[in-house]
Amino acid sequence: MNFLTRTVAAVAMVFAFAVSAHAQVKIGIVISMTGPAATLGLPQKNAIALMPKTIGGQDVEYITLDDASDPTTARRLVERLITEDKVDLLMGPTISPSALAVVEAAGRGKTPMITFAAARSIVQPLDENRQWVYKTTINDDIFAKATATYMAAHDQKKVAVIGFNDAYGESWASAFDQAAKNAGLEIVASEKFNKNDTSVTAQVLKVMAAKPDAVLVIAAGTPGVLPQSTLVERGFKGAIYQTTGVTTNDFLRVGGKAVEGAIIATGPLIVADQLPESNIAKAAATEFAKAYNDANGANSISAFPGFAWDGFLLAQAAIPVALEKAKPGTPEFRAALNDALQNSKAVVTTSGPVTLTPKDHTGFTPESLVLIQVKDGKWTYLPN
Amino acid sequence: MTTEIALLLAQDGLVNGAIYALLALALILVFTVTRVVFVPQGEFVTYGALTMAALQQGAVPGVVTFLVITGWMAAAIELWTGIRTPHRRRAMTTAALFALYPSCLAAILFWVTGAPDAVWMQVVVTLAIVVPFGAILYRIVFQPMANASVLVLMIAAVALHLLLMGVGLLAFGPEGARTQPLIDATFTFGTMMITGQSLTAIAASIVLIAVLFWGFTFTLRGKALRATAVNSVGARLVGIRPEVAGTLCFTLAALVGAISGILISSITTIYYDTGLLIALKGFIGAIIGALVSYPVGALGAILVGLIEAFSSFWASAFKEALLFGLILPILLVLSVTHPSRGEAE
Numbered sequence: 001m002n003f004l005t006r007t008v009a010a011v012a013m014v015f016a017f018a019v020s021a022h023a024q025v026k027i028g029i030v031i032s033m034t035g036p037a038a039t040l041g042l043p044q045k046n047a048i049a050l051m052p053k054t055i056g057g058q059d060v061e062y063i064t065l066d067d068a069s070d071p072t073t074a075r076r077l078v079e080r081l082i083t084e085d086k087v088d089l090l091m092g093p094t095i096s097p098s099a100l101a102v103v104e105a106a107g108r109g110k111t112p113m114i115t116f117a118a119a120r121s122i123v124q125p126l127d128e129n130r131q132w133v134y135k136t137t138i139n140d141d142i143f144a145k146a147t148a149t150y151m152a153a154h155d156q157k158k159v160a161v162i163g164f165n166d167a168y169g170e171s172w173a174s175a176f177d178q179a180a181k182n183a184g185l186e187i188v189a190s191e192k193f194n195k196n197d198t199s200v201t202a203q204v205l206k207v208m209a210a211k212p213d214a215v216l217v218i219a220a221g222t223p224g225v226l227p228q229s230t231l232v233e234r235g236f237k238g239a240i241y242q243t244t245g246v247t248t249n250d251f252l253r254v255g256g257k258a259v260e261g262a263i264i265a266t267g268p269l270i271v272a273d274q275l276p277e278s279n280i281a282k283a284a285a286t287e288f289a290k291a292y293n294d295a296n297g298a299n300s301i302s303a304f305p306g307f308a309w310d311g312f313l314l315a316q317a318a319i320p321v322a323l324e325k326a327k328p329g330t331p332e333f334r335a336a337l338n339d340a341l342q343n344s345k346a347v348v349t350t351s352g353p354v355t356l357t358p359k360d361h362t363g364f365t366p367e368s369l370v371l372i373q374v375k376d377g378k379w380t381y382l383p384n
Numbered sequence: 385m386t387t388e389i390a391l392l393l394a395q396d397g398l399v400n401g402a403i404y405a406l407l408a409l410a411l412i413l414v415f416t417v418t419r420v421v422f423v424p425q426g427e428f429v430t431y432g433a434l435t436m437a438a439l440q441q442g443a444v445p446g447v448v449t450f451l452v453i454t455g456w457m458a459a460a461i462e463l464w465t466g467i468r469t470p471h472r473r474r475a476m477t478t479a480a481l482f483a484l485y486p487s488c489l490a491a492i493l494f495w496v497t498g499a500p501d502a503v504w505m506q507v508v509v510t511l512a513i514v515v516p517f518g519a520i521l522y523r524i525v526f527q528p529m530a531n532a533s534v535l536v537l538m539i540a541a542v543a544l545h546l547l548l549m550g551v552g553l554l555a556f557g558p559e560g561a562r563t564q565p566l567i568d569a570t571f572t573f574g575t576m577m578i579t580g581q582s583l584t585a586i587a588a589s590i591v592l593i594a595v596l597f598w599g600f601t602f603t604l605r606g607k608a609l610r611a612t613a614v615n616s617v618g619a620r621l622v623g624i625r626p627e628v629a630g631t632l633c634f635t636l637a638a639l640v641g642a643i644s645g646i647l648i649s650s651i652t653t654i655y656y657d658t659g660l661l662i663a664l665k666g667f668i669g670a671i672i673g674a675l676v677s678y679p680v681g682a683l684g685a686i687l688v689g690l691i692e693a694f695s696s697f698w699a700s701a702f703k704e705a706l707l708f709g710l711i712l713p714i715l716l717v718l719s720v721t722h723p724s725r726g727e728a729e
Binding site for chain 2: 034036038039042165191192193194196198199200201202203205206209221222223225226233234235248250253254256
């Protein structure tokens with residue numbers, strides 16, 4: 001070993017020591033930046049770019065990885081983040097299948113995880129692994145209830161459903177079945193279609209033969225356009241409802257005139273600037289929507305970056321509490337962080353103030369839920 | 385199930401079937417001439433659709449960059465292999481074409497701002513961008529391994545499909561797009577409503593099939609392609625160069641794919657990853673034609689479209705399962721009627 005290499009090695013060691021001595025909080029994030037769910041994951045990546053690099057005076061390192069919308073990959077990445085990077089907190093995944101695949105890994109690694117996916121089963125029932133898992137999305141049964149209540153109030157008694165032939169579609173459809181029963185509605189047809197089907201004419205014909213007053217389309221992203229445009233093409237005159245999954249601007253771009261009039265129960269973020277003062281999320285939602293639009297272009301805000309941002313807001317409130325108890329990078333710190341998370345008190349998020357308990361890990365305030373409608377190609381707040 | 389609904393379903397099935405038929409023809413063409421099971425055929429469809437959509441939004445389609453890069457790659461390979469053969473001059477001409485055409489096209493597209501307004505001009509530009517991919521990809525991927533077994537060629541085709549899909553995501557983004565209808569008109573016959581797009585799709589398919597049929601029957605190049613398909617060794621002996629036949633049939637496949645994409649994107653939303661599913665349905669049609677018979681393949685593809693429409697009506701949750709379940713009885717029948725000759729050479 002000559003003098004030069006020794007010097008380089010010594011310098012490198014000093015640097016390594018300096019870096020490790022300077023404790024920082026590590027947040028490992030797994031989202032879907034490619035694959036079918038990229039349309040939801042890419043806005044979340046933009047939200048992550050807005051997250052500050054210090055929390056409570058501590059430097060924060062974000063390690064963002066892509067699960068390619070694939071549960072197996074998500075699982076592998078989460079294992080890596082826990083064992084190799086020893087992150088203090090996990091965020092993501094974007095979609096329910098991936099989130100369900102990593103619940104067990106987070107629990108076993110005793111690392112808290114805040115997911116942006118929607119399925120109820122991610123945080124229910126709160127077994128040993130799920131003690132470590134939180135989500136910032138609202139459960140679909142609450143959306144379903146709001147949608148069914150609105151239909152009943154507008155005298156739409158016979159409802160037909162055209163939904164995704166996947167976990168999202170199934171979960172929503174079963175939630176809506178229950179909600180419709182409670183609201184006294186009759187479901188006259190229930191059809192399925194696939195995300196990349198090039199035609200849903202047959203399903204639409206079957207739905208229209210049942211003569212419904214309203215049709216609910218259960219889809220995520222732009223594939224939600226096709227059932228609605230086909231209904232309009234075939235001369236359907238009733239009301240058409242969609243779900244939160246389509247609240248992206250690409251949906252409006254692809255749908256154009258065909259999606260005019262669609263009604264959706266969703267979080268408040270997408271219409272932040274139109275919210276009445278009475279909405280509990282108004283201030284925080286407006287603030288984030290402005291920051292996001294300034295960074296990514298006017299009208300680029302949607303529900304999905306909000307889920308990621310809310311995860312950050314919960315972490316921002318919990319990390320200082322945990323820092324008082326332990327040093328980042330230790331199991332004690334992770335346990336303290338988990339305690340702090342499940343005792344979050346009225347943390348301001350883009351869906352309103354969130355309070356978590358050891359029995360409730362859903363970080364979304366149902367009171368802030370709104371109904372919106374597509375009017376003149378824009379998302380418009382719909383007063384009840 | 386009333387008569388009216390049956391007619392509507394049949395119309396829907398025929399429109400989709402017409403598109404599948406085009407793809408089935410392209411798949412059969414490529415397979416008979418080069419023995420490649422051309423899985424990426426669907427990517428030509430998505431590239432055609434999304435390029436057209438990008439043009440209509442006044443943007444330079446993202447695949448142009450990819451076309452330039454692959455063009456230079458193909459030129460480099462052509463030069464590298466051709467410089468050591470007696471056909472040096474020919475290799476240099478081909479390489480110049482591969483390198484210069486995409487670069488000039490890209491230069492024009494980046495300089496001329498704004499999309500052409502006329503729909504037919506948009507179609508021409510789309511074809512000018514997407515069709516060369518056929519020859520370029522053949523030169524880079526399949527020509528160097530022309531003598532490999534069917535299985536190896538198919539694995540290469542799957543790899544190419546994944547690559548092109550990834551490039552599609554990079555170039556066009558995760559969201560789908562729809563193009564404006566080529567003919568914005570609706571015709572009403574009694575209670576039947578037929579859109580201009582569906583008539584365009586069916587008419588274009590018929591015309592394209594007729595042109596291909598005429599080309600294969602009456603032109604020298606078409607006959608050369610058929611000769612290569614029947615017996616590639618024999619074709620070489622009478623002076624037909626297999627690489628020319630391969631280049632030609634891949635160019636045709638790209639043309640058919642791009643036209644299918646332009647047709648279908650005015651009817652439905654196309655995503656960067658839609659291609660495989662459409663190509664697979666065309667593939668079922670091609671299998672019905674035992675990967676050799678054009679008319680049977682086309683009819684099989686139309687049958688696939690019809691089955692898809694009717695099974696969506698009766699059991700929408702099981703549509704794909706029913707459709708792909710179809711392959712099993714077909715394969716059974718084929719295995720009886722076409723006894724396997726092992727690896728065809």
